[in-house]
Amino acid sequence: MTAEKSRVALVTGGMGGLGEAICLKLAALGHIVVTTHSPGNAKTKEWLTGMRQQGHEFHAYPCDVTDYDSCVACVAAVVKEVGPVDVLVNNAGITRDMTFKKMDRINWDLVVKTNLDSCFNMTKQVADGMIDRGWGRIINISSVNGQKGAFGQTNYSAAKAGMHGFTKALALEVARKGVTVNTISPGYIGTKMVMAIPQEVLDSKIIPQIPMGRLGKPEEVAGLVAYLASEEAAFLTGANIAINGGQHMF
16 A cells, blocks of 8 residues: 555654554655654653654654643644644543542543543544545544443543544534544554553453454554555545454454
């Protein structure tokens, strides 16, 4: 797959893990890649330098994706300094796992704002421009646990399920405008967040649930993102594509 033309792709939460793999894949296909980072992140310069040493000239902008005004300022700066956003990947996300009995409002709100409100906050800044230009790709990174639920993740599962409801409704509104909106729901991927799970838990509880018998690779999800961002995916919209090694089939 090759990029038909150089387009501006904005990936939220692109510094590390799945987001970084997505950035690298889109860059390899010729896209101009922009990512967001938390305001005041001291590792941003180091990350950009490391990417530059690998031959990737990425752009990074501070953005609190839970804050609407921060997203307004971020995208305005991207449009002014890099160009209009053609591809938006809503990838930023966090977990704060605990049983519902122990769940407090702070950890509910933080997860919902980061995983779900961020989709509205960022998409609102780019959708009109995509419609006006007659081309756009909005890709929301959800989770298998938004499809099937997970013990201790009422906040995360609710937010991730909500992402796909957002996808379906927006896809209907923009389908005739050359803009597609899709969801990807990864299973357990070998990112830093997943690898922080104790090995005995991975071996005894998680991997046995995966028919393929292994964790997914970030590059595998990035390849799916690249397809959805391509010209070839122009007839695919409103979909929720599972990539979970067979863990959850529906």
